[in-house]
Amino acid sequence: MSTPDKQLLVVVGAGPHNATRARDALDLVLTSAAFEIGVGILFRDDAVYQLLPQQQADAIDAKSLAANLQALPLYDVEQLYAPRSALEARGLDPDNLLLPVQLLDDNATAALLHSYGQILSF
Amino acid sequence: MKIAVLVYGSPTASSAAATAYRYARAAIGLGHQITRVFFYGEGVHGASALAAPPQDEVNWGQRWQQLAQEHEIEMIVCIAAALRRGVLNQQEAQRHGKSAANLAAGFELSGLGQLADAALNSDRLITFGG
Amino acid sequence: MILHTVNRAPGSHAALQQCIQALSGPAALLLIEDGVYGATPAFTRLFHRLDGTVHCYVLAADLQARGIDALVDGRFQVIDDAAFVQLSLDCDKMVAWY
Amino acid sequence: MEPLHINGQQIALDPEGYLQNLADWSPEVARQLAHAEGIELQDEHWEIIELLRDFYAEYQLSPAMRILVKQTGIRYGKEKGNSMHLLRLFPGSPAKLASKLAGLPKPSNCL
Numbered sequence: 001m002s003t004p005d006k007q008l009l010v011v012v013g014a015g016p017h018n019a020t021r022a023r024d025a026l027d028l029v030l031t032s033a034a035f036e037i038g039v040g041i042l043f044r045d046d047a048v049y050q051l052l053p054q055q056q057a058d059a060i061d062a063k064s065l066a067a068n069l070q071a072l073p074l075y076d077v078e079q080l081y082a083p084r085s086a087l088e089a090r091g092l093d094p095d096n097l098l099l100p101v102q103l104l105d106d107n108a109t110a111a112l113l114h115s116y117g118q119i120l121s122f
Numbered sequence: 123m124k125i126a127v128l129v130y131g132s133p134t135a136s137s138a139a140a141t142a143y144r145y146a147r148a149a150i151g152l153g154h155q156i157t158r159v160f161f162y163g164e165g166v167h168g169a170s171a172l173a174a175p176p177q178d179e180v181n182w183g184q185r186w187q188q189l190a191q192e193h194e195i196e197m198i199v200c201i202a203a204a205l206r207r208g209v210l211n212q213q214e215a216q217r218h219g220k221s222a223a224n225l226a227a228g229f230e231l232s233g234l235g236q237l238a239d240a241a242l243n244s245d246r247l248i249t250f251g252g
Numbered sequence: 253m254i255l256h257t258v259n260r261a262p263g264s265h266a267a268l269q270q271c272i273q274a275l276s277g278p279a280a281l282l283l284i285e286d287g288v289y290g291a292t293p294a295f296t297r298l299f300h301r302l303d304g305t306v307h308c309y310v311l312a313a314d315l316q317a318r319g320i321d322a323l324v325d326g327r328f329q330v331i332d333d334a335a336f337v338q339l340s341l342d343c344d345k346m347v348a349w350y
Numbered sequence: 351m352e353p354l355h356i357n358g359q360q361i362a363l364d365p366e367g368y369l370q371n372l373a374d375w376s377p378e379v380a381r382q383l384a385h386a387e388g389i390e391l392q393d394e395h396w397e398i399i400e401l402l403r404d405f406y407a408e409y410q411l412s413p414a415m416r417i418l419v420k421q422t423g424i425r426y427g428k429e430k431g432n433s434m435h436l437l438r439l440f441p442g443s444p445a446k447l448a449s450k451l452a453g454l455p456k457p458s459n460c461l
Contacts, residue, residue: 006242011347013270020206024130024163027202031234034414037242045270064410071409074417085273110276113254118241119347120128121249122163123341130350137259137285144313145340148333154341202458219365248340251259251350 007038009116015049016057016065022050025122026068033075040079041072042112043101048086051097066098073099083109123154126240131252132164138250139168139182143189145248150193157244158196159186160237161229164252166204169197171226187228201231253278255343259285259350262295271349272298277305280343282336283328288314292323299327311336354382368456375453383451391451395439397426402452412454415445 010029014021025041032039043051050065057064072080080101087094087103094103104112113119127146131138146156161169168183175181190197204225205214211231215223225231241247256279260267268283268290275281281302283290290298291310299308310328315321324330331339340346354361356378362370367386369375380399384391391399401421405413413421415433423431436444446457 008238008241013349020163020203024203028234028237030411030414032238034416035235035238036416037238044274045266067408067410071411071413071417074409074413074421083274106273107276109274113274113347114276117345118247119254119345120237120241120247121251121348121350122130125340130348141259141284141314144333145336149337152334152337154337205458217366246340246346248346249257249348251348 005117007040007116007118008032009040009042009113009119011042011044011113011119011121012047012050013045014122015046016055017060017062018046021122022047022065023063023068025120026065028120028122029072029077030068030075033077038079039077040081040116041077042109043080043082043086044109045086046090048082048090048092051082051099051101052092053096053098069098081109081112123245124157125149125154126157126244126247127159128237128240128247128249129159129161129165129168130163131250132167133173133182134167135164136252138165138252139186140180142248142250143182143185145250146189146195150189156193156195158198158236158240159190160198160200160240162200162203162234162237164207166199166207166209169199169204169226169229170209170224172224183226183229187226190228197229198232198236199225199229200237201233204231253280253343255280255282255340255346257282257284257346257348258287258290259283259348261286262290262298267349268295268298271347272301275302275306277303279306280309280339281306282309282311282331282339283314284311284336285314288318288320291315291325291328292320293325296325296327299325309335309339354379356382364456366456368450369453372453372455379453380451387447387451389440389451394430394435395448395451397430398422398436398439398448399452401425402448402454406452406454412449412457413445415443418445418448 010025012025055066082101084103127142129138129142133139210223211225212223256271258268258271262268288310308328309331312330312332351363351367361374440447
């Protein structure tokens with residue numbers, strides 16, 4: 001795995017059905033992982049809605065982002081983060097999420113941004 | 123310095139292409155190199171040769187073409203995002219059985235690996251969101 | 253040091269607030285495009301949280317285009333495109349909030 | 351490309367021989383698509399096709415080559431979880447060719 005200064009942090013702020021932003025971010029993550037570039041994801045703000053279990057995208061004839069997200073461990077993408085405040089502000093239960101994400105307080109979120117070599121935000 | 127630019131907004135629904143262009147021109151003016159501009163998401167609309175804005179409005183795709191030509195900038199358009207939105211070169215039009223191609227000259231369709239590479243191998247990656 | 257850019261108007265979009273919440277100094281915050289409305293006095297309260305290690309900038313061309321260059325709050329330094337480039341190089345990476 | 355004919359039904363293909371409609375897939379479709387590529391499907395081919403269809407059903411993704419190799423190793427053992435094995439079965443670009451025969455969406459040439 002690459003050294004920290006050669007790792008990417010993909011920051012995504014969109015919910016699962018907000019245009020193609022969430023999918024564009026995920027595609028970049030999967031591509032980077034396929035090239036064995038170290039990559040982490042910060043689910044900020046509305047992006048924490050991506051992590052809800054029991055999403056049924058087919059109800060609106062959409063492709064399931066949640067299904068795609070569950071492939072992340074297979075791609076060895078395990079650095080997953082979300083600000084605790086983003087979940088709290090939306091009344092979401094941190095113990096009932098699709099993926100094991102590391103919850104961060106606001107200071108830790110700011111520190112996370114400093115710790116990666118490059119940041120790409122969506 | 124070697125600078126890569128990411129344009130993630132469409133030229134009509136956002137100012138991303140315009141601001142990124144001004145940034146790139148200023149960077150070149152200061153003696154820096156813009157190595158690659160990557161068009162992703164709605165940004166790929168900026169690479170359509172069929173955009174025909176009125177003469178008294180700026181055609182941002184054309185401005186990018188000129189700048190790229192003068193300063194040897196790679197202009198990469200995300201192929202997956204482009205196919206979804208109907209921005210195709212001749213080869214992709216054939217692959218997908220479409221009647222026309224519209225990728226403007228100077229732009230190249232390629233994969234997201236080019237963005238990951240730009241992020242890690244340029245001195246800076248500057249994102250312009252839509 | 254991280255350069256944060258915000259291109260959305262604070263009156264209709266949460267990008268500026270979200271950015272400020274995730275900011276820690278030393279950092280640079282640059283308002284561009286519709287984000288420049290955030291440099292007007294109506295929104296100064298949003299910036300109270302920031303300490304002196306966060307430097308605030310606003311892009312001149314976008315202010316002029318919107319006719320608000322006379323309304324900029326004293327906290328902000330107005331910069332041109334060349335200074336934007338220099339700022340982006342003085343910082344080692346950037347986060348775009350949009 | 352000329353459609354396939356299976357049990358009196360026409361199966362439409364795109365210019366590169368991918369299924370127009372993913373729901374048309376059946377093992378017989380895979381056999382005919384493989385035949386057009388000069389491949390006669392054996393048990394070892396079917397292992398990979400099944401893996402790809404299961405992977406797609408669960409994750410709605412076509413795996414990149416590296417991931418396909420890894421998953422093949424997990425499911426069918428180390429001696430099969432390598433790119434040589436996959437190249438032997440699906441010459442050229444295995445992930446792409448096997449995905450085509452498995453009736454997965456046409457890749458966007460992204461990788």
